[in-house]
Each structure stands twice: as structure tokens, then as C-alpha cells.
Amino acid sequence: MTRSDAKRRIKDVNDVIAGGILLCFSLALVFYLVPNYINEPPILQNPMMSPRWLPGIVGWLIVLFSVLLILQGLLLDRRHEDDERRIEKGPTRRFVLMVAALLTYVALFEAMGAVFTGILATLILFVAHPVRTWWAYGLAFVFPIAVTLIFVNVMNVPLPLSPIGF
Incomplete structure (x- = not known):
């Protein structure tokens, strides 16, 4: 061939x-x-x-x-269609901050707990993708806490909550 x-x-x-x-x-x-x-x-x-x-x-x-x-x-031959999957590169700063959020979450998850690292990683992502509304920053605190509590209390998945036993 x-x-x-x-x-x-x-x-x-x-x-x-x-x-x-x-x-x-x-x-x-x-x-x-x-x-x-x-x-x-x-x-x-x-x-x-x-x-x-x-x-x-x-x-x-x-x-x-x-x-x-x-x-x-x-x-599927899609050459004759408009390809909506074209990659438009964003700023390098955004990419670096997204990688930093991932590395922060992975590096601090065991040491600092799921709640703290979830909040920190979410805030870094909000800086990477400029969030202008004030209420969204409240969600950066609510979502990691809610997701962690659902995983721990409902799904019985043991996650490290915090180093002080929160």
C-alpha cells in the first residue's frame, strides 16, 4: 500500500x-x-x-x-465543508496559566486537600480566561467545596479534605 x-x-x-x-x-x-x-x-x-x-x-x-x-x-470526507475545528491560538499567557492550574492541582492535592487546591486551581483558571463578573469568583469557592462534599459524602470516594482535618 x-x-x-x-x-x-x-x-x-x-x-x-x-x-x-x-x-x-x-x-x-x-x-x-x-x-x-x-x-x-x-x-x-x-x-x-x-x-x-x-x-x-x-x-x-x-x-x-x-x-x-x-x-x-x-x-467521513469533510474537505468540502467549512471546518469549524480550526485552532485559533490564544495568548501564551493563557496557556501557561492553564498548565500552571493543572500542575498546582496535581502537586498540592495530597498535601493541601481537595477543597483548597480546587479553589486555587479555579482561581488560576479565572485569571487565565479573564472573568469580569464578581459573582463568578464566588463560584470558585462554592463549586470545589460542593464537588468535594458530593464525592466524599454521597459517592464515598475518599478525598483528602485538608491538612488540618477540615
Whole structure:
């Protein structure tokens, strides 16, 4: 098979590459990370109460959507349409702040707890994407607290709340 034959069969190379990368990561999540790193209590009354349930569902959904993305890249010829997926690069400052928010969340999650790092990462994201309304900054405090409490109290996912035992 020559390069031109492959180009005729693959309609959108970017979709196939993105789908392949997502498929690899999602398979690693489903078959390696979830079973090996998320502990299940020995006595489970309901499988939906397992800490593995939600990551497993998300992993399988990513597998499904990555396969659909690969199929879209192989089957749909969209060259004659306006491609709305063109990437318009934003300022470098925005990219750096978004990476800083992610690194802050990952680095401080265990040490400072889910609530504090969630608030800090959200505030950094608000600076990256200039938020002009005052009430949105209140959401930066409410959402991480609400999400953490839902995960801890409703879904029984043990998260570090704070270093002082909040």
C-alpha cells in the first residue's frame, strides 16, 4: 500500500490520530489504572457504590468515543465543508496559566486537600480566561467545596479534605 492509497482511505488524519491517542489512554485507564490503583472495600453491598464504578464508566465511554472518532476520520470526507475545528491560538499567557492550574492541582492535592487546591486551581483558571463578573469568583469557592462534599459524602470516594482535618 502506497502513501496515496492510505490518504484515499483516511479522510481526516487528525481525527484518526486523536482517536488513536485517546484509545490508548482510555484502554490504559480501563485495564490498568482502575483495577490496580483504585481499591475496593472487601464487602460491597452494591457494585454501583464501588469507587471503581465511575472511573470505569468514564473509561469505557472514552473508549467508545475514541473508536467513533477513528471511524469518523476513516469514513467521513469533510474537505468540502467549512471546518469549524480550526485552532485559533490564544495568548501564551493563557496557556501557561492553564498548565500552571493543572500542575498546582496535581502537586498540592495530597498535601493541601481537595477543597483548597480546587479553589486555587479555579482561581488560576479565572485569571487565565479573564472573568469580569464578581459573582463568578464566588463560584470558585462554592463549586470545589460542593464537588468535594458530593464525592466524599454521597459517592464515598475518599478525598483528602485538608491538612488540618477540615
